[in-house]
Amino acid sequence: MNREDINAFCASLPQATHVVQWGNSDVWKVGGKLFAVLGWNNGETAVTFKVSPIAFEVLPDMQGIRPAPYLASRGMKWLQDTRDPGLSDAELQNHITYSHEMAVAALTKKKRAELGL
Template sequence: MSRDAVNAICRVLPGAEWSDPWGGGHDAWKVGGKLFAVIGAAGAAVAVKCASVDEAEHLMDLFGWRKAAYFHRSWVEMPLGTEADLLRHRLEASHATILAGLPRKVRTALEAGRDAAAPPGPGQA
């Protein structure tokens, strides 16, 4: 799966917002101001949040993925070459994990689609 395909998946998730907070070509996806997916400037992998450290360790053991550099131990790094359905599932699960941790008022507004217009993602005007 390509960087563009990952961005296309993230772009349509409820409340998802794109940014490049560190400059240099990162694609950082947030919901409610919290990161749920990051593609580094090199673009070889996407970092996603897991529900727990145990889940992250299980995925690393199962698929040989690495812990995402510079992130908490509950984040894993998935190569962009990961099978498309699995990659989509993990992106959606990461988004849901972050969404579930947001305050109820924010979560309700995002789930209902009442959030402010998100800035366009990469390649959009």
């Protein structure tokens, strides 16, 4: 998946919103909660997403996966796929979907109801 494909996938998730910030990064949120960031790693696309504590421990052993700069250094369980080689397309989609689900779960009941989630 390239940056365009990943952005299209993020846009397909329920109530996903997009802004460009942080040095021209594509930032994806649901209900104001961050779930994915597409930025750059040495001129190539890098995808940052929230993961479970277990995934945070296991996935960095794979080539192309690392704790997300800034977010992980603050104790948050976020990883960055530098796409070299990184996760398969299906695995990446699964992790972005799970990150979206965790963001939805962090919303208040009222906010989830407002968004129809």
